[in-house]
Amino acid sequence: MSTACTILLVEDNQSDVFLVERAFQKAKVPHLLQVVEDGEQAVAYLSGAGPYSDRSRFPLPLFVLLDLKLPRKSGFEVLEWLRRQPAIRRVPVVVLTSSNHIEDIDRAYDSGANSYLVKVADPIAVAELARAIEQYWVNLNQQPELG
């Protein structure tokens, strides 16, 4: 397993996790979705700490799909922390949240988000979103060098 095939999903809502996984399967995203449920776990995963120290099992992701409203540490905090880590600060982050408030959108970009997407309810729109993420962030986007 390598960076090239891992996406880290930071999402505390189990239904949303199920629906994102299902939409990715349907969009035939040939990638492994690693899921963590709160901000602290996201920090642990990205820094390879504790249960995530084995990088062969928990590789650095191609990009992070990050919810903003999270237990223990918010998405903003995770984002701000990540951008301060010299070795992994360039990992692309795609915010995926239910808030379409301009304050949240601006703060996310100010904190270093690479993209901001709003969760949708309509399953057809969810499928389109998954396909768009696959096409853009997996196929088109050029990966930065880490470290």
Added chain:
Amino acid sequence: MSALPDLRPPQAARSHGTSDDRFGRVVQCVSPYAIYLLDAGGCVISWNSCAERMAGYQANEILDRHFSVFYPPEEVERGTPAANLQAALVAGHYEDESWRLRKDRSRFLASVAITPIYDRQGNHTGFSKTTRDLTECCKRMDRMEVHTIQVETRSAELERLTSALQEANRAMESFAYSVSHDLRAPLRAMWGFAEALQEDYGEKLDEQGRRYTRSVMDAARRMDELIEDLLAYSRLSRVEMELSSVELEATLREVVEEVCTGDTRCKRSIAVAAPLPSVIAHRLTLIQVLTNLLSNALKFVASGTRPQVRVFAEAHDRSIRLWMEDNGLGIAPEHLQRIFLPFERLHGPAPYPGTGIGLAIVSKGMERMGGRAGVESELGRGSRFWIELPAADEGQ
């Protein structure tokens, strides 16, 4: 007043109102003023008859009591009476205008002056205190003072209301925020799982089972639209609107594109009587208003009828009235007013789905932009909705 103290011994002072009492004779005739003599600690040792009338106490009820009995409880708690005496001692005189209490606990606005009293040797022996009941005494004299204080009281009240309103707005904002966050999460699950059920297990369900699943999804879709419209409506009530000159024609073209989403037949059914003037409006709100009116005009037609919408403008004084005339179902006169209220619907969900908030958005949006909205209609003869906004340029 500085001559008052050494006029008589303390005993004489207590026999208030006697004819040989020079203090009494001096003070009884100045009736709009209540005059008190206080000892050094602030206890009442003498007063005039006006004081009796003003405060509502009999002489025997008030003599020897501390003068703080005239202050409202919150002032006593703050230590104001003692502070006032101290201020008089330090500065030689103290004056203010504030609220005082009568015996029946009713309040009156009073102008109060306190002066310390010294004996011939320069020892501090007490205070003289004059009180004028402003609410009664000033009717002839200086109403202005009272008015000023009333205005101050009212502007303080207004300030309080304004900040309460801002607080309510913030509460509304956070309510809308949690609606968009929290209410939508279970909705996504409900809709997504119903779809997964239909897709993965549809073949195992019979026709009735599949119909139930579709009903869940339809309900989810309606709830999603309802939340979206409610948020749009509440945002409309809260946001600051900066008004500027907006070109009606370009805006309307944009709205037609949005409503018809590339359907040329739809576009052909909308006739815009160009040129249209510019108006003073908030562009995004105007787009919201026009989108709602235009989609209603296209939606509410009898089945089998091709919708036809005519849009034209009229200049009225310094304002522009934009009309949208359709060939739709029309509205009975008894419904013309209530259709602009939130959640009011004249039709069941089929064949005219909707949340019932569209025209409420129109009405609220126009109100926020300082404009108006209205309708003329007859059942079966189409509707003519209009909006009115200030004209942007002279002569247009």
